[in-house]
Amino acid sequence: MSQKVQRILFVCLGNICRSPLAEALFQSEIEARNLVNQFKLDSCGTNGVHDGERADVRTRRNAMIHGINIPHVSRRIKLADITDFDLILTMDDSINQKVLKICMNDEQRAKVKLFRTFDEKNPGADVPDPWFGGDEGFENVFQIIKENTDIWVNRLC
Ligand code: 4NP
Numbered sequence: 001m002s003q004k005v006q007r008i009l010f011v012c013l014g015n016i017c018r019s020p021l022a023e024a025l026f027q028s029e030i031e032a033r034n035l036v037n038q039f040k041l042d043s044c045g046t047n048g049v050h051d052g053e054r055a056d057v058r059t060r061r062n063a064m065i066h067g068i069n070i071p072h073v074s075r076r077i078k079l080a081d082i083t084d085f086d087l088i089l090t091m092d093d094s095i096n097q098k099v100l101k102i103c104m105n106d107e108q109r110a111k112v113k114l115f116r117t118f119d120e121k122n123p124g125a126d127v128p129d130p131w132f133g134g135d136e137g138f139e140n141v142f143q144i145i146k147e148n149t150d151i152w153v154n155r156l157c
Contacts, residue, residue, distance in 0.1 A: 003038055005037070005038060005039065005040050006038060006039050006040070006086055006087065006156055007039075007040040007041075007084065007085045007086045007087070008026065008039060008040070008041050008042075008085060008086065008087045008088075008089065008156075009041075009042050009043065009044065009081055009084075009085040009087070009088045009089070010022040010023050010026070010041070010042075010043040010044075010089050010091070010115070011043065011044055011045065011046065011077060011088060011089065011090045011091065011095055011099055012043075012045055012046075012090075012091040012092075012095055012127075012129075013045055013046055013047050013091075013095060013129065014045045014047060014049055014050045014056075014074065014131065015043055015044050015045030015050060015072075015074040015075060015076070016045070016050045016053060016054075016055050016056040016059065016074050017055065017056050017058075017059045017129065017130055017131055017138075017141070018091040018127050018129065018130070018141060018145065019043035019044065019045065019091060020043050020055040020059070020070050020072040020074070021055070021059055021063055021068075021070060021141070021142065021145050022043065022089065022091070022115060022127075022145050022149060023041050023042065023043040023070075023072055024063060024068050024069065024070045024071075024072065025063075025068060025145055025146055025149040026039075026041055026149050026152070026153065027041055028068055029149055029150060029153045030153060033153065033157065035153075035157060038157070039156075042081075042085070043072055044074075044075050044076060044077040044078075044081065045074060045075070045076055045077065046076070046077055046095055046098045046099070047076070048075075048076030050074040051074055051075055051076055052073060052074060052075075053073065053074045054070075054072075054073060054074075055070045055072060055074070056131070058130070058135065058138050059130070059138060061138075062135070062138040062139055062142055063142065066142065066146075077099065077102070079102060082099075082102060082103055082104070082108050082111070083108070085111065086111060087111055087113065087156075088111050088112045088113070089113055089114070089115040089152070090112060090113070090114055090115060091115050091126070091127040091129075092114075092126035092127060092128075092129070093114070093126055096112060096113075096114055099112050100112055115127055115145075115148055115152075116144070116148055118148070118151045118152075118155065119144075119147070119148055119151070120147070120151075127141060127144055127145060127148075128140070128141060128144075
């Protein structure tokens with residue numbers, strides 16, 4: 001029996017650290033579970049400052065240590081994303097509020113959820129922005145995103 005494809009968009013500020021990593025980790029997890037055909041994934045940022053760039057080299061380097069490649073090229077969120085995706089996962093509260101502001105109705109707003117909504121230790125907490133910090137911040141963010149990716153995949157499958 002064919003199942004409806006679930007379209008998921010991951011959103012952060014610059015689309016070069018948190019959301020492309022979330023997209024890549026989600027992709028890796030559904031590949032491992034043989035569920036690739038059930039999902040369409042993408043990520044974007046709210047500020048557009050890094051449009052056209054690969055993910056931050058520190059994010060890519062840290063992900064590669066864990067065997068995760070991040071091929072995504074940064075892009076800014078657009079209005080059509082709100083209709084084109086079923087679930088929009090935001091990396092922190094300020095991003096969540098920005099995305100909610102461009103929604104036109106309750107049906108669209110219901111698609112928007114914090115990525116850490118079901119986090120076992122800190123439900124609803126922000127995924128910290130590693131941009132200004134050191135290497136340990138990138139590993140911390142990797143672990144947070146990995147944990148929550150597994151939670152989402154378990155819930156959605
Ligand atoms: P991201 O991190 O939102 O996780 O991609 C950031 C990347 C770049 C900037 C801010 C946050 N920036 O200000 O350029």
